[in-house]
Amino acid sequence: MILDLDIGNTLSKWRLKDADSSEIRSRGAVWTREEWKPGSDIPDLDVVEAVRISSVARQAVLEQTVRLLQSRVRGVHVARSVPEALGVVNGYEEPHRLGVDRWMGVLAGYQLAGGCCAVDCGSAITIDFVLPGGRHLGGYILPGLRLMKESLKLGTRNVAIDPDSEAEELLLPGKRTVEAVNHGIYLAAVSAVNRIYAEVCDREGVALPMLLTGGDARVVARGVHSPHAVWPDMVYGGLEACFPLTAAERAGRMSGAPRVPAPAGLEKIRAGLAFSMLL
Ligand SMILES: Nc1ncnc2c1ncn2[C@@H]1O[C@H](COP(=O)(O)OP(=O)(O)O)[C@@H](O)[C@H]1O
Ligand SMILES: CC(C)(COP(=O)(O)O)[C@@H](O)C(=O)NCCC(=O)O
Numbered sequence: 001m002i003l004d005l006d007i008g009n010t011l012s013k014w015r016l017k018d019a020d021s022s023e024i025r026s027r028g029a030v031w032t033r034e035e036w037k038p039g040s041d042i043p044d045l046d047v048v049e050a051v052r053i054s055s056v057a058r059q060a061v062l063e064q065t066v067r068l069l070q071s072r073v074r075g076v077h078v079a080r081s082v083p084e085a086l087g088v089v090n091g092y093e094e095p096h097r098l099g100v101d102r103w104m105g106v107l108a109g110y111q112l113a114g115g116c117c118a119v120d121c122g123s124a125i126t127i128d129f130v131l132p133g134g135r136h137l138g139g140y141i142l143p144g145l146r147l148m149k150e151s152l153k154l155g156t157r158n159v160a161i162d163p164d165s166e167a168e169e170l171l172l173p174g175k176r177t178v179e180a181v182n183h184g185i186y187l188a189a190v191s192a193v194n195r196i197y198a199e200v201c202d203r204e205g206v207a208l209p210m211l212l213t214g215g216d217a218r219v220v221a222r223g224v225h226s227p228h229a230v231w232p233d234m235v236y237g238g239l240e241a242c243f244p245l246t247a248a249e250r251a252g253r254m255s256g257a258p259r260v261p262a263p264a265g266l267e268k269i270r271a272g273l274a275f276s277m278l279l
């Protein structure tokens with residue numbers, strides 16, 4: 001079995017993948033800041049022959065995790081943000097400073113769709129752009145839904161936005177604190193994603209497919225105007241592309257990859273942008 005780890009600032013996600021069939025056998029998540037109890041929290045390492053890790057947690061957490069795993073598993077692969085990989089040129093002045101989860105998402109998005117806009121809705125919402133030629137432009141970082149909620153200290157931290165709630169009702173003024181907070185942070189997030197997407201496509205003169213991932217991707221995707229697809233395993237897709245271990249991965253096929261959304265025409269994006277500038 002292959003154990004894939006996506007260690008974020010809030011949640012450390014894992015999944016077990018069958019090395020022969022490429023099927024996902026199990027998956028789970030533990031709070032990154034809490035002690036991991038082997039067994040219930042993470043899978044039995046006896047069945048694991050290789051581990052692939054994307055981590056944005058503190059270096060000490062990563063080193064501790066790698067040490068534990070290396071004592072039990074033959075192949076441990078740690079993803080790093082590098083100047084260039086798989087046809088993508090890292091747009092950061094200091095490439096190693098780009099969050100590894102962002103780099104994994106960009107690599108997976110480029111392998112699937114070529115140029116794309118990769119949105120990761122986690123502790124932070126990150127929005128990255130890579131052009132059809134493989135040039136990563138860099139990106140944007142804004143607080144995630146949970147962080148925005150916590151920063152308000154209005155006791156609404158544990159009232160999540162229902163991903164299946166009517167998108168329209170999230171546009172209405174809140175009639176009680178939790179609605180006012182949820183509608184406010186939802187609109188802050190989706191307005192930023194829509195505007196940033198339109199501005200970059202307009203400036204670069206290219207309409208890019210948008211791929212969303214992260215724990216809040218389904219909520220944010222409801223308010224995204226442009227054609228898009230949610231790919232929960234997009235960060236894992238970057239691990240598969242960087243460290244292909246199964247036949248399917250070596251053929252460039254990534255688990256759970258969605259059909260690539262055909263972007264709206266550039267003129268339509270520009271018209272929408274012009275209209276939003278009028279308001
Ligand atoms: N099971 C869950 N437990 C906690 N938060 C969750 C869960 N599922 C989705 N979420 C939402 O997803 C966010 C964490 O998403 P994730 O992409 O895992 O963050 P990160 O990668 O920054 O750790 C939380 O802030 C919360 O809004
Ligand atoms: C921006 C992030 C905190 C997002 O991490 P996440 O929300 O997935 O926990 C992470 O990508 C990160 O630590 N980046 C390093 C700084 C940068 O990307 O510029």
Ligand SMILES: [K+]
Nearest residue numbers: 008120122214
């Ligand atoms: K994330």
